[in-house]
Amino acid sequence: MFSTVLLPLSEIGGGIYLGWGRFLIQFGNLIVIVVMLALFALALVLPFPGTKRPK
Amino acid sequence: MTTRESDREPQGDASDSSWTMWARRWVLKHLPPEKLLPDGQPSYVASWIYVFGMGAIASLIYVVASGLVLSLNGPAWYHVSSLGRFVNSSHLWSVELFFMTMVVHLWGKYWMAAWRGGRVLTWITGVISFAVSIVAAFTGYLLQTNFDSQWIAFQAKDALNAVGIGAWFNVANLGQVFMWHIVLLPLAVAAIVALHVLLVRMHGVVPPLEVAASDAQLRADSPAGTDTTIGGGAR
Structure with missing residues (x-):
């Protein structure tokens, strides 16, 4: 009986949290932010296919 | 009750004042077919930073389509069956993709002051x-x-x-x-x-800020030789 109750309770953990001082962030949210920053930076530097860089 | 022949003829002044004619003129003036469905884009659009708006729209289309499937089958399907849980998960992940592409699109537009012109x-x-x-x-x-x-x-x-x-x-x-x-x-x-x-x-x-001077889309009388379009489209 306890196992059926404890199983769902074990699945509602809040995930991994990373903290530096007063700053606290969930690991999943940090990944999303880092991916967005990487996409933004790559979009600025990577050449677009099929185009020549203007002189 | 009879209708005179002259009543059936188009009335020039009357049709000009109708709301449909007003709307047609307004739409054709502000959004002519060559702007609504263009056959070319300015050369500066050939950059990855201009891709994320379309990426957000593509994600939104999948969000709506998967949402339609979920709504037609109901919670008893998408909370229990394997396929239902898969579609439910893909609905969530397409939302994640929608927001990620939308935020990168927002950053790009903010840093190029996209409210100009x-x-x-x-x-x-x-x-x-x-x-x-x-x-x-x-x-x-x-x-x-x-x-x-x-x-x-x-x-x-x-x-x-x-x-x-x-x-x-x-x-x-x-x-x-x-x-x-x-x-x-x-x-x-x-x-x-x-x-x-x-x-x-x-x-x-x-x-982009550095090529703002070539923003020919807002200038109907752009001088010859300044066409910066790709795809060979006439504007």
């Missing part, structure tokens, strides 16, 4: 669509019907009551939240995004 309303509709999308996603998280959604609703009710809208937007009322999520908010997001895209078509894609 009469594009203020385009910028504002983008901001509104972002805000409405957040509310739509919020109602989606409430519909998980698990401990997470119960926790989110319990926290959110205090904020919504504090600003005085808890009676109309009651996060503890699952049926109401369901209708917000699958009817009202998708319609609102779709309408605002459609208006946003039409405004982009009307005013053209904003040029």
